Amino acid sequence: MKTRPALAAAALAVIGLGTAACGGGVAAGAESAPAAVQKSTAEAVAAPAQAPAKPLAGKVVVIDPGHNGGNYKRPDVINKQVDVLTQKKACDTTGTATNDGYSEAAFTWDVSVRLAKLLRAEGATVKLTRDDNTGVGPCITQRAAIGNKAKADLAISIHADGAGSTSHGFHVIMPKKINGPVDPVVAKSAKLGLAVRNAVKKQTGMPYANYIGKNALDYRSDLGGLNLSTVPKVFIESGNMRNAGDAAKMKSSSWRQDLAEALASSFQTYLK
């Protein structure tokens, strides 16, 4: 009850100020406002600054949802060769799918949208490398360029693997030095990768990959998305879509939410 009159006074004061700012005729009245009202104005202006800052305020995150739902329709576009510095590779690929047809592109898009929502709520500026899951591309070179252009504090490329059916678990891929543009962010990317690995292990129940990397950490120099990045960046291979247990998790919307939440919390850890 006590706060209501104070709020009303503050609101009136703000309205008074706004009117004065917009119309000169009222300015004289505003200048002669009683001291009590002027004090309320000061409080009203000061109040927002005292609100706790959102944890990712001022941070820029680029999320790259691997592949695209329309890639299979345009082999002429996605098979075009691009230069990833250590080799030439296809512009993009169709990605994999579960045995019953849930595509990697749909999975990466869903997790990315969930993650973007969480990060924006935490105050981050978020950019995705594609706008929907019905288009084609962009090329892996362009996916890296989007993160660079945004001067992202961090970037992540979200994928799922398509390995043998007994292979299972997730792993994080980090860049290696290649005497190229990624070299200055290799160390920061390794730090980001560790934060992502730890959070995903803790929060999703997906085990470390049993077929690649060491303790779910892998380092590669053949990925355009990493080689061409000038901002700290990692890939996550969220699980093996060809393994029944991993596929069941990835097909679950609640598991995908857990993954998005794990990634968001790992970014807070890394950016702290």
Ligand SMILES: [Zn+2]
């Ligand atoms: Zn992929």
